[in-house]
Protein backbone atom coordinates (compact mmCIF):
# COMPACT_ATOMS: atom_id res chain seq x y z
CA UNK A 1 0.00 0.00 0.00
CA UNK A 2 1.23 3.43 -0.89
CA UNK A 3 2.37 5.62 1.93
CA UNK A 4 0.31 8.70 2.73
CA UNK A 5 1.77 10.94 5.40
CA UNK A 6 -1.57 12.55 6.23
CA UNK A 7 -5.07 12.41 4.96
CA UNK A 8 -7.74 14.68 6.25
CA UNK A 9 -11.00 12.91 5.81
CA UNK A 10 -14.46 14.22 6.47
CA UNK A 11 -14.22 13.56 10.21
CA UNK A 12 -11.28 15.85 10.74
CA UNK A 13 -11.50 18.63 8.24
CA UNK A 14 -14.02 20.98 9.85
CA UNK A 15 -13.07 20.80 13.53
CA UNK A 16 -9.81 19.08 14.30
CA UNK A 17 -7.66 19.73 11.27
CA UNK A 18 -6.15 22.94 12.46
CA UNK A 19 -4.88 21.54 15.74
CA UNK A 20 -3.46 18.47 14.00
CA UNK A 21 -1.72 20.66 11.47
CA UNK A 22 -0.01 22.81 14.10
CA UNK A 23 2.28 19.95 15.09
CA UNK A 24 4.27 20.62 11.97
CA UNK A 25 6.20 23.76 11.15
CA UNK A 26 4.91 24.06 7.60
CA UNK A 27 1.37 23.36 8.65
CA UNK A 28 0.70 27.04 9.28
CA UNK A 29 0.73 27.40 5.49
CA UNK A 30 -1.99 24.83 5.32
CA UNK A 31 -4.12 26.70 7.83
CA UNK A 32 -3.74 29.92 5.91
CA UNK A 33 -4.57 28.28 2.65
CA UNK A 34 -7.57 26.44 4.03
CA UNK A 35 -8.89 29.78 5.17
CA UNK A 36 -8.32 31.33 1.76
CA UNK A 37 -10.20 28.85 -0.31
CA UNK A 38 -13.87 28.03 -0.59
CA UNK A 39 -15.95 26.83 2.29
CA UNK A 40 -14.68 24.01 4.46
CA UNK A 41 -17.52 21.90 3.17
CA UNK A 42 -16.32 22.39 -0.42
CA UNK A 43 -12.73 21.61 0.55
CA UNK A 44 -13.84 18.51 2.38
CA UNK A 45 -15.89 17.34 -0.59
CA UNK A 46 -12.96 17.72 -2.98
CA UNK A 47 -10.55 16.00 -0.60
CA UNK A 48 -12.88 13.05 -0.47
CA UNK A 49 -13.01 13.00 -4.25
CA UNK A 50 -9.23 13.28 -4.63
CA UNK A 51 -8.55 10.51 -2.14
CA UNK A 52 -11.09 8.18 -3.76
CA UNK A 53 -8.58 7.12 -6.41
CA UNK A 54 -5.02 5.78 -6.15
CA UNK A 55 -2.45 8.43 -5.22
CA UNK A 56 -0.85 8.52 -8.64
CA UNK A 57 -4.19 9.42 -10.19
CA UNK A 58 -4.74 12.65 -8.31
CA UNK A 59 -3.22 15.21 -10.67
CA UNK A 60 -0.67 16.06 -13.31
CA UNK A 61 0.64 19.58 -12.95
CA UNK A 62 2.69 21.17 -15.70
CA UNK A 63 4.87 24.04 -14.55
CA UNK A 64 6.18 26.48 -17.15
CA UNK A 65 9.79 27.57 -16.76
CA UNK A 66 8.69 31.18 -16.20
CA UNK A 67 6.87 30.13 -13.02
CA UNK A 68 10.09 28.79 -11.52
CA UNK A 69 11.75 32.16 -12.10
CA UNK A 70 8.83 34.35 -11.10
CA UNK A 71 6.75 32.44 -8.57
CA UNK A 72 8.88 29.75 -6.99
CA UNK A 73 7.84 30.46 -3.35
CA UNK A 74 4.14 30.41 -4.27
CA UNK A 75 4.59 27.25 -6.31
CA UNK A 76 6.50 25.48 -3.55
CA UNK A 77 3.95 26.40 -0.92
CA UNK A 78 1.07 25.23 -3.12
CA UNK A 79 2.74 21.90 -3.69
CA UNK A 80 3.61 21.67 0.02
CA UNK A 81 -0.03 22.26 0.82
CA UNK A 82 -1.08 19.33 -1.35
CA UNK A 83 1.70 17.12 -0.02
CA UNK A 84 0.72 17.76 3.57
CA UNK A 85 -2.81 16.76 2.71
CA UNK A 86 -1.45 13.45 1.41
CA UNK A 87 -2.03 14.42 -2.22
CA UNK A 88 0.80 13.68 -4.65
CA UNK A 89 0.60 15.51 -7.94
CA UNK A 90 2.95 14.42 -10.70
CA UNK A 91 4.87 17.56 -11.62
CA UNK A 92 6.33 18.08 -15.10
CA UNK A 93 8.27 21.30 -15.59
CA UNK A 94 9.73 23.23 -18.50
CA UNK A 95 12.64 25.66 -18.71
CA UNK A 96 12.03 27.60 -21.93
CA UNK A 97 12.84 31.16 -20.72
CA UNK A 98 16.02 30.04 -18.92
CA UNK A 99 17.29 28.36 -22.10
CA UNK A 100 16.56 31.49 -24.12
CA UNK A 101 18.33 33.70 -21.63
CA UNK A 102 21.51 31.64 -21.81
CA UNK A 103 21.38 31.38 -25.60
CA UNK A 104 20.89 35.14 -25.93
CA UNK A 105 23.80 35.68 -23.53
CA UNK A 106 25.90 33.63 -25.94
CA UNK A 107 24.69 35.76 -28.84
CA UNK A 108 22.59 32.91 -30.26
CA UNK A 109 19.07 33.71 -31.44
CA UNK A 110 16.62 31.02 -30.15
CA UNK A 111 15.05 29.25 -33.10
CA UNK A 112 11.59 27.71 -33.13
CA UNK A 113 9.27 26.16 -35.64
CA UNK A 114 5.61 25.60 -34.69
CA UNK A 115 6.44 26.32 -31.04
CA UNK A 116 9.15 23.64 -31.00
CA UNK A 117 12.76 24.59 -30.38
CA UNK A 118 15.19 23.64 -33.11
CA UNK A 119 17.79 21.95 -30.95
CA UNK A 120 21.29 21.40 -32.31
CA UNK A 121 23.95 19.72 -30.17
CA UNK A 122 25.18 23.01 -28.71
CA UNK A 123 21.66 24.07 -27.83
CA UNK A 124 20.95 20.64 -26.35
CA UNK A 125 23.82 21.14 -23.90
CA UNK A 126 22.13 24.35 -22.73
CA UNK A 127 18.72 22.65 -22.62
CA UNK A 128 20.06 19.87 -20.45
CA UNK A 129 21.86 22.20 -18.08
CA UNK A 130 18.78 24.36 -17.67
CA UNK A 131 16.50 21.39 -17.06
CA UNK A 132 18.82 20.01 -14.38
CA UNK A 133 19.27 23.42 -12.74
CA UNK A 134 15.58 24.26 -12.65
CA UNK A 135 14.68 20.78 -11.46
CA UNK A 136 17.10 21.13 -8.59
CA UNK A 137 15.77 24.59 -7.76
CA UNK A 138 12.25 23.27 -7.53
CA UNK A 139 13.20 20.19 -5.52
CA UNK A 140 15.31 22.29 -3.12
CA UNK A 141 12.51 24.82 -2.61
CA UNK A 142 10.15 21.95 -1.77
CA UNK A 143 12.56 20.31 0.62
CA UNK A 144 12.93 23.62 2.45
CA UNK A 145 9.20 23.41 3.09
CA UNK A 146 9.42 19.96 4.57
CA UNK A 147 8.31 18.23 1.39
CA UNK A 148 10.04 15.09 0.18
CA UNK A 149 10.54 15.52 -3.54
CA UNK A 150 12.35 13.28 -6.00
CA UNK A 151 14.10 14.70 -9.05
CA UNK A 152 13.27 12.57 -12.08
CA UNK A 153 15.36 13.84 -14.96
CA UNK A 154 15.42 10.76 -17.16
CA UNK A 155 14.20 7.22 -17.57
CA UNK A 156 10.54 8.07 -18.09
CA UNK A 157 10.11 9.24 -21.69
CA UNK A 158 11.22 7.02 -24.56
CA UNK A 159 11.32 8.85 -27.85
CA UNK A 160 12.17 8.83 -31.52
CA UNK A 161 13.40 11.82 -33.44
CA UNK A 162 10.45 14.06 -34.27
CA UNK A 163 12.06 15.15 -37.54
CA UNK A 164 15.84 15.01 -37.41
CA UNK A 165 16.32 17.18 -40.50
CA UNK A 166 14.06 19.93 -39.31
CA UNK A 167 14.25 19.97 -35.50
CA UNK A 168 17.48 18.05 -34.87
CA UNK A 169 17.67 16.75 -31.26
CA UNK A 170 13.93 16.89 -30.55
CA UNK A 171 11.95 13.86 -29.48
CA UNK A 172 8.51 12.52 -30.25
CA UNK A 173 7.50 10.46 -27.20
CA UNK A 174 6.76 6.85 -28.07
CA UNK A 175 6.29 5.43 -24.58
CA UNK A 176 6.22 6.40 -20.92
CA UNK A 177 7.72 4.30 -18.15
CA UNK A 178 5.44 4.77 -15.14
CA UNK A 179 7.73 2.93 -12.75
CA UNK A 180 10.04 5.77 -11.57
CA UNK A 181 6.97 7.92 -10.90
CA UNK A 182 5.12 5.20 -9.03
CA UNK A 183 8.21 4.35 -7.01
CA UNK A 184 8.60 7.98 -5.99
CA UNK A 185 4.99 8.31 -4.87
CA UNK A 186 5.12 4.98 -3.05
CA UNK A 187 8.18 6.22 -1.20
CA UNK A 188 6.27 9.33 -0.14
CA UNK A 189 8.07 11.80 -2.42
CA UNK A 190 6.60 14.14 -5.00
CA UNK A 191 7.91 13.18 -8.45
CA UNK A 192 9.40 16.25 -10.15
CA UNK A 193 10.00 15.53 -13.84
CA UNK A 194 11.81 17.29 -16.62
CA UNK A 195 10.52 16.70 -20.14
CA UNK A 196 13.77 15.31 -21.54
CA UNK A 197 13.46 12.00 -23.34
CA UNK A 198 15.82 9.40 -24.72
CA UNK A 199 16.02 7.12 -27.70
CA UNK A 200 16.52 3.37 -27.37
CA UNK A 201 20.20 3.94 -28.04
CA UNK A 202 20.43 6.49 -25.22
CA UNK A 203 20.52 9.77 -27.15
CA UNK A 204 18.91 12.48 -25.02
CA UNK A 205 16.27 14.51 -26.83
CA UNK A 206 14.48 17.75 -26.09
CA UNK A 207 10.69 17.60 -25.74
CA UNK A 208 8.27 20.47 -25.18
CA UNK A 209 7.09 20.28 -21.56
CA UNK A 210 3.41 20.82 -22.44
CA UNK A 211 3.59 17.81 -24.73
CA UNK A 212 5.39 15.66 -22.15
CA UNK A 213 2.85 16.60 -19.45
CA UNK A 214 0.10 15.54 -21.86
CA UNK A 215 1.79 12.16 -22.32
CA UNK A 216 1.96 11.68 -18.55
CA UNK A 217 -1.73 12.52 -18.25
CA UNK A 218 -2.51 10.04 -21.02
CA UNK A 219 -0.96 7.13 -19.13
CA UNK A 220 -2.04 8.05 -15.59
CA UNK A 221 -5.55 9.38 -16.42
CA UNK A 222 -5.58 11.74 -13.43
CA UNK A 223 -8.62 13.44 -11.91
CA UNK A 224 -7.06 16.84 -12.53
CA UNK A 225 -4.81 18.07 -15.32
CA UNK A 226 -3.42 21.51 -14.65
CA UNK A 227 -1.14 23.65 -16.78
CA UNK A 228 0.33 26.49 -14.75
CA UNK A 229 1.31 29.55 -16.74
CA UNK A 230 2.18 33.08 -15.78
CA UNK A 231 -0.78 34.56 -17.65
CA UNK A 232 -3.22 32.49 -15.65
CA UNK A 233 -5.01 31.07 -18.67
CA UNK A 234 -5.37 31.62 -22.40
CA UNK A 235 -5.79 35.26 -23.35
CA UNK A 236 -7.95 36.01 -26.39
CA UNK A 237 -5.65 37.90 -28.77
CA UNK A 238 -8.51 40.09 -30.04
CA UNK A 239 -10.35 41.06 -26.88
CA UNK A 240 -7.26 40.74 -24.63
CA UNK A 241 -9.49 39.03 -22.11
CA UNK A 242 -8.99 35.69 -20.43
CA UNK A 243 -11.06 32.91 -21.96
CA UNK A 244 -12.85 31.14 -19.12
CA UNK A 245 -14.04 28.01 -20.96
CA UNK A 246 -13.12 26.37 -24.25
CA UNK A 247 -15.41 23.60 -25.48
CA UNK A 248 -13.15 21.81 -27.91
CA UNK A 249 -15.86 19.96 -29.83
CA UNK A 250 -17.51 23.22 -30.85
CA UNK A 251 -14.69 25.73 -30.78
CA UNK A 252 -11.43 24.01 -31.68
CA UNK A 253 -11.54 24.45 -35.47
CA UNK A 254 -12.48 28.13 -35.22
CA UNK A 255 -9.93 28.75 -32.52
CA UNK A 256 -7.12 27.29 -34.62
CA UNK A 257 -8.05 29.63 -37.48
CA UNK A 258 -7.54 32.68 -35.25
CA UNK A 259 -4.43 34.69 -36.14
CA UNK A 260 -3.38 35.00 -32.48
CA UNK A 261 -3.37 31.23 -32.00
CA UNK A 262 0.19 30.42 -32.98
CA UNK A 263 3.49 28.95 -31.77
CA UNK A 264 3.33 27.66 -28.19
CA UNK A 265 -0.38 28.39 -27.77
CA UNK A 266 -1.22 26.40 -30.87
CA UNK A 267 1.01 23.53 -29.80
CA UNK A 268 -0.58 23.54 -26.33
CA UNK A 269 -4.11 23.50 -27.75
CA UNK A 270 -3.25 20.71 -30.18
CA UNK A 271 -1.74 18.64 -27.39
CA UNK A 272 -4.72 19.23 -25.10
CA UNK A 273 -7.16 18.39 -27.91
CA UNK A 274 -5.38 15.09 -28.59
CA UNK A 275 -5.26 14.31 -24.88
CA UNK A 276 -8.92 15.03 -24.20
CA UNK A 277 -9.99 13.10 -27.26
CA UNK A 278 -8.18 10.12 -25.80
CA UNK A 279 -9.32 10.47 -22.16
CA UNK A 280 -12.87 9.91 -20.83
CA UNK A 281 -15.30 12.75 -21.62
CA UNK A 282 -15.38 13.83 -17.99
CA UNK A 283 -11.70 14.88 -18.15
CA UNK A 284 -10.74 18.50 -18.54
CA UNK A 285 -7.62 20.63 -18.50
CA UNK A 286 -7.26 23.83 -16.48
CA UNK A 287 -4.74 26.50 -17.45
CA UNK A 288 -4.21 28.72 -14.45
CA UNK A 289 -1.82 30.90 -12.48
CA UNK A 290 -0.11 29.26 -9.53
CA UNK A 291 -1.96 31.64 -7.17
CA UNK A 292 -5.23 30.03 -8.29
CA UNK A 293 -4.17 26.42 -7.85
CA UNK A 294 -6.01 25.87 -4.57
CA UNK A 295 -9.10 27.56 -5.88
CA UNK A 296 -9.04 25.42 -8.99
CA UNK A 297 -8.62 22.20 -7.05
CA UNK A 298 -10.89 22.80 -4.10
CA UNK A 299 -13.80 24.96 -5.23
CA UNK A 300 -16.62 24.59 -7.72
CA UNK A 301 -15.91 27.93 -9.34
CA UNK A 302 -12.37 27.13 -10.46
CA UNK A 303 -10.12 29.71 -12.11
CA UNK A 304 -8.28 30.48 -15.35
CA UNK A 305 -9.17 28.74 -18.61
CA UNK A 306 -10.99 25.41 -18.49
CA UNK A 307 -10.69 23.26 -21.60
CA UNK A 308 -13.11 20.39 -22.12
CA UNK A 309 -14.84 18.49 -24.86
Ligand code: X2W
Pocket residue numbers: 063064065066093094095096097099115116117127170195206207208209210
Ligand atom coordinates in the same frame (compact mmCIF):
# COMPACT_ATOMS: atom_id res chain seq x y z
C1 X2W B 1 11.27 23.01 -24.86
C2 X2W B 1 11.44 22.41 -23.48
C3 X2W B 1 11.26 23.39 -22.36
C4 X2W B 1 9.82 23.86 -22.20
C5 X2W B 1 12.33 24.12 -25.09
O1 X2W B 1 13.44 23.81 -25.49
O2 X2W B 1 12.02 25.27 -24.80
C6 X2W B 1 11.08 22.07 -27.10
O3 X2W B 1 10.58 23.05 -27.58
P1 X2W B 1 8.43 25.80 -20.97
O4 X2W B 1 8.96 26.77 -19.97
O5 X2W B 1 7.36 24.93 -20.42
O6 X2W B 1 8.01 26.46 -22.25
N1 X2W B 1 11.43 21.97 -25.82
C7 X2W B 1 11.35 20.87 -27.97
O7 X2W B 1 8.86 23.39 -22.79
O8 X2W B 1 9.69 24.88 -21.28
